[in-house]
Amino acid sequence: MRWLGVLLLGLGGFALGEGGPKAVVLAPEEVLNRCGALVRVLEVQALYREGDTFLLVLGQKEPLLLLALEGDRPMPHMGPPRGRPIRKRPFPFLRELSLARWVVVLPGEYRCFILHRGRVVGVLRLGLDLTPLPLPLEETPSPGPPRRGP
Incomplete structure (x- = not known):
């Protein structure tokens, strides 16, 4: 039971930003508005x-969100994407993506939760200046056609 108190004190200090650089935390409405604007313009960058x-791999200029599609249902995927690249195509479920009404504030970033029919399917990350933070996909092969031969 004592470890629970220590954990709560540690998390309380972390949540208040103690021990780190002080940053201006924006109102959740501002962050949600920016996340909502990004969700509306997500397009398939690689498949x-x-x-x-x-x-x-969904995004605009850079990859922002990674989803798995099993049948017709999007699911969270921890990445990096593996498998063979195939030609991009439209997916109607993209119009059904929405935004959860809460924001998580972490040191150096905000996180918004992307929903499909009420289920969380991904997390959109924003910097403290509300610029989208790209996915770390350094292991991702280029989305061109698969290579053949040696």
Whole structure:
């Protein structure tokens, strides 16, 4: 039971930003508005096939969100995308993506939760200046056609 008190005190200090650089925390409404604007313009940047699952890299200028598509249902995917790259195509479920009404504030970033029919399917990360933080996909192969031969 004592460890629970220590954990809560540690998390309380972390949540208050103690021990780190002080940053201006924006109102949740501002962050949600920016996340909502980004969700409305997400498009498929790359598409991979991994067995029976499609992996979608969504974004605008850079990759922002990674989803797995099993059947017609988007699911969270921890990445990096693997499998063979295939040609991009439109997905109607993109119009059904919405935004949860809460924001998590972490040191150096905000996190917004992306929903599909009420289920969290991904996390959109923003910097403290509300610029989108790209996915760390350094292991991702280029989304061109698959290579053949040696």
